[in-house]
Each structure stands twice: as C-alpha cells, then as structure tokens.
Amino acid sequence: QSVLTQPPSVSGAPGQRVTISCFGSISNIGAGSDVHWYQQVPGTAPKLLLYANTNRPSGVPDRFSGSKSGTSASLAISGLQAEDEADYYCQSYDSTLSGWVFGGGTKLTVL
Amino acid sequence: QVQLVESGGGVVQPGRSLRLSCAASGFTFSHYAMHWVRRAPGKGLEWVTAISSDGNNKNYADSVKGRFTISRDNSENTLNLQMNSLRVEDTAVYHCARGPPLYGSGKYSPFDSWGQGTLVTVSS
Numbered sequence: 001q002s003v004l005t006q007p008p009s010v011s012g013a014p015g016q017r018v019t020i021s022c023f024g025s026i027s028n029i030g031a032g033s034d035v036h037w038y039q040q041v042p043g044t045a046p047k048l049l050l051y052a053n054t055n056r057p058s059g060v061p062d063r064f065s066g067s068k069s070g071t072s073a074s075l076a077i078s079g080l081q082a083e084d085e086a087d088y089y090c091q092s093y094d095s096t097l098s099g100w101v102f103g104g105g106t107k108l109t110v111l
Numbered sequence: 112q113v114q115l116v117e118s119g120g121g122v123v124q125p126g127r128s129l130r131l132s133c134a135a136s137g138f139t140f141s142h143y144a145m146h147w148v149r150r151a152p153g154k155g156l157e158w159v160t161a162i163s164s165d166g167n168n169k170n171y172a173d174s175v176k177g178r179f180t181i182s183r184d185n186s187e188n189t190l191n192l193q194m195n196s197l198r199v200e201d202t203a204v205y206h207c208a209r210g211p212p213l214y215g216s217g218k219y220s221p222f223d224s225w226g227q228g229t230l231v232t233v234s235s
Contacts, residue, residue: 002155036221038156045115045206045225046148046156057223089156093211093219099172100146100211100222104155 003028004090004103011109017078020106022090023071028101030071033093037066037075040087040105049088050075077108085110113137113224115207120229123197133190133207133226141165141185146210146222147192149203159205160192161213168213175201197233204228 005023012018022035029035037050048057053068065076077084090103119131133145147159160181161170169181180193190207206228211220 002157006155034219034221038222040156043227045227046208046222047225048221048223051221051223052219091156091221097173099170100158100161100218102148102156102158 002104003094003097003101004092006088006090006103006106008104009107009109011111012080013111014080014082016080017076018080018108019077020075020088020090020108022073022075022103024073024092024101025071027096028071028092028094029068029073031095033095035066035068035073036091037064038089038091040089041085042087046089080110082110084108113209115209115224115226117205117207117226117229120205120231122232122234124235125197125199125233127197128193128195129197129231131192131194131205131207131229131231133192135188135190135207135209138209138224140183140188143209144212145181145183145190146208147181147190147205148208148222148225149201149205150228151200151203154203157203161210162190163213170213194231197231199233202231202233204230 034052038046039049040046050066094101146161162181178196208222209224210222
C-alpha cells in the first residue's frame with residue numbers, strides 16, 4: 001500500500017480534460033514537501049513531468065499542469081492525445097519515514 | 112545527454128543474492144546523489160535506497176534495510192546494488208535514478224533522470 005494515494009485509473013476522450021489526484025498526509029505533502037509527477041509508458045523509463053507542484057521541465061507541453069493544496073495535489077491534462085496514454089505517479093518526501101514516497105500510480109486510458 | 116543503463120537482473124531463488132549495476136554517462140556523476148527505485152508487477156513505484164554524491168551517506172527503505180547495500184564508484188561512474196537474502200516480494204523492475212541529495216532542502220527535489228530498469232525475479 002503506497003504512502004500517497006492515487007486513483008487506479010482515469011479515462012477520457014481525445015481533446016477532453018482529466019485530472020489525477022494525489023492524497024498524502026501531514027508527514028509529506030501537508031508538511032510542505034513539494035510534489036512531483038512522473039509519466040511512465042510501460043516498459044520504458046519514468047519521465048519527470050512536473051516538478052515542485054506546478055513546474056514543467058523543458059519539452060513538456062503546457063497541456064500538463066499541477067496544483068497543490070493542504071495534504072493533496074493534482075495533475076491536470078487538457079486536450080487529451082493518444083500519446084498521453086501511460087501510467088502517472090506523484091512523489092514527495094516523507095519526514096516521518098525519512099525517505100521518498102510515491103503514489104500507487106494512475107493508468108490513463110485515452111478512449 | 113544523461114544516460115543511465117542498468118544491468119545484472121535475472122532469476123534467482125529466495126534467500127540468494129544478486130548484484131545490480133548502473134552505468135552513468137552524460138553528466139558529472141560524482142556531483143549527484145543516486146537512487147534505486149523499483150516497480151513490482153502490478154504495483155506502483157517504490158523508493159529503495161539512496162547514496163550521497165561522495166558515497167559517505169546512505170539511506171534505505173525499511174523493506175530492504177539490512178539486506179540491500181548501495182555503493183558507487185565515482186572513478187568508473189557506476190552505481191551498484193548488492194541484494195542479499197532475496198524474497199519473492201523483491202521481484203520488480205529496478206531503476207537507477209539521479210535524484211535529490213539525502214539531506215538539506217535539496218531532498219525535496221525530484222528524480223530528474225531514470226534508467227529503463229532491469230528485471231529481478233525471485234522465485235523457487
């Protein structure tokens with residue numbers, strides 16, 4: 001069971017907008033730790049998608065956006081494209097565990 | 112261009128050992144903390160262990176503490192993971208990743224580069 005909680009799956013049609021939630025606790029997100037998001041196509045390396053809650057690395061389209069409030073964060077993907085079909089993970093640092101924690105991952109299906 | 116290439120995975124019986132390696136290139140390896148992160152079949156990513164840039168500090172997840180040992184050779188740009196007393200639940204794809212330092216405010220930084228991973232299967 002992952003320390004951060006994500007929905008197992010979300011889906012949407014091309015062009016639509018979807019959001020993926022990430023729930024933590026006062027030991028991680030609620031303690032002020034930044035949330036980062038990763039995209040992983042099965043069989044490939046995870047790719048950093050958003051860092052420090054809202055920031056996109058170079059090359060990531062502005063269709064991807066993030067937010068954080070209290071003990072939770074969310075990733076929004078607008079203008080869904082077939083290439084967005086992948087697994088998405090949130091990640092933070094947990095001060096109680098003194099280690100890095102991930103969500104269980106959310107599988108995005110583009111209908 | 113940052114490149115991380117893992118090797119050493121395979122099939123091993125419970126209780127046995129295995130050693131993974133990660134060859135790094137495209138950046139100054141000795142300047143960065145390095146991590147191992149795994150993904151078990153049907154499950155999410157799990158952070159396993161980390162080592163500081165100079166190799167003097169290490170951190171382990173409770174699930175592997177006392178069984179796994181992380182090390183690095185900055186002269187060879189190589190990261191290693193010695194896995195002893197392997198269990199069925201250690202079955203996973205193991206990724207090496209360039210990530211946050213172990214201490215200070217930098218520990219809130221992301222894992223910014225990842226390898227494709229090497230599969231470890233623990234089965235009798």
